[in-house]
Amino acid sequence: MSSNDKVTIHKLPTGVPGLDEITGGGLPEFSFNIIAGAPGSGKTTLAHQFVFANATPERPALYFTVLGESAIKMLRYQQQYTFFDAAKLPNSVRFINLSQIVIEKDLGAVLEEIIKEVERASPAVVVVDSFRTMVRKPTGAPGGMELQSFIQQLALFLASWQATTFLIGEYAEEELRDNPIFTVADGLFWLRQSTERNSVVRKLQIVKLRGQASVTGLHTFRITDGGLQAFSRTFGLSGHKKREPSSKRLSIGIPDLDKMMGGGIPEGDSVLVTGASGTGKSVLATQFIAEGIRQGEPGIVAVFEERPQAYTDRAGSFGLDLVTPQNDGKLLILYLRPLDLSVDETMNEILEAVKKIGAKRLVIDSLAGFEMALSPGFREDFRESLYRMIFALTGIGVTILSTVEVDESFTEFPFSTYSISFLTDDIIRLRYISIDGQLRKIMVIIKMRGGNHSQDIREYEINSSGVMILGKRLNDYQHLITGIPERLHRPGQNEEPPQEQEAKSKR
């Protein structure tokens, strides 16, 4: 042992999927924590998950219930969760009701009873649910212990007895400030739920956690059959090593478009394909995924506007087989359509899929559908969440192609309606133009962060093989991007439309 040796703080699993990442690896052993929040926010369930994840017959968990939910009813409801292990009762998990002492005596008596039980059982985990209700009972006894003193003494005692502790309390948002009770706690977990139109949004914040770096900010969580599931703002990727810059280019599966992009999409880029309805965004995205599979790069398609079967069938109509790679585990099509999703949950689904098949390519089709699938409360944070998601995914080397629909305008040339262009490395713009009495389509590379790209505006069509770029650039017209181009009159140039000329030359 040297004077430089620091104490090692062991971290206990929280039992809540995603929360260990947020806490910085788990909960510090012997810490004294408060779980605060409004009724129904999931405080008791969170404590139960921790209890069942850590209690053993040798070091059991003592769960003290006070004035609040009836212990019988709590057991009735909590056993519905999959984490609840009835086999752990009563040897590993013991429930002790203190309501009678609270009603008849004061906080000092409650403290005495807790100390007596802790000394008897030597528990690894202690929960007091809910300590807040104790202070609402008017003791009236002179010299009766105040809540702050109770908390202080309890914290001191339990730390010495090597117990990791949770106190559960109902607190409103405004009570967070200047509350001396929170000063005592090593960890303060705040659970919130708010109603946004017809959806409920649940968020968790670690206001403080002594001894280790937790992920700051508000994290989405959901209560499922398995209890709480938390979704870190960093999507569980904070510990991942960033990829080395890659010079590799990924083919889109459209050779002329690859050339326009200087050889393809730089690996790890985020590409935005933007255009009006029917311009072929989804087809192009499907070609990108299918080409990846041909190249041995597994892919994920997150669809929001059509079901996986319809997506697969449509790809088949372009001669792109998405059935075989799905059967071979090289492709996953995720259908994410519940109407109260958070970006973090979506991200979790996508990340799980990426890990599962080792995906190198991801298609999000489309961002508009993605936004609609989110709870209204999350839509406000859409751009910021999208930024975090794209940053995290490209950081591990996944190349993302997102589609977004824009309103076709014949006076403007918007890249996207979401003002999210800054999130992307490369932008491919598709649009309709009116030429010679026909509604035709052009594409142009707007930007590529990774290097030079073609400045050409190219006409394309969608045929039975997908998106197909036609001929050379349209240099006979001006004002192409307005959608209503004008043909340039050059000396000696005939008046036949380009298609007629092309047909003649083929003949």
Add this chain to the structure above:
Amino acid sequence: MSSEMLDLARRLLACEAVAGKASEPTEPAVSRVYEKLRRPLCALAGVAGFRSLVSRALTLAKAEAPSLCAVQVTPDGYLQGLGEFEPQIDKPQVGDGGVILIAQLLGLLRTFIGEALTLRLVQDAWPDAAFDDGSSGGGRKV
């Protein structure tokens, strides 16, 4: 009332009757079974919670066994007048008030917290007796 809970109640009473004979008991088996259930249930649900559970069980039991009409629940969760209901262990009868009361109490517990937890609680109170954990479909042995 389920026959399973009646059966379990009889087995518990039989356990206590045997134990009682060995130790020259001063209390009837019903009282000892009740007391063995009262302690962990008070710890779990609190005295008030336990008292409300027993009150309900007693009300249900009285409907089947009018002889229990004089039995009362005290504020601290004890039963007054229970000692008179010593069951006929050698010839157990369904109509035995004590058996019915214990069976109703166990039945209520099973309703609220499920068979698995109820049996765990019983097992904890009678550690030397062998009970199934409920996963075998409710069959149990003593």
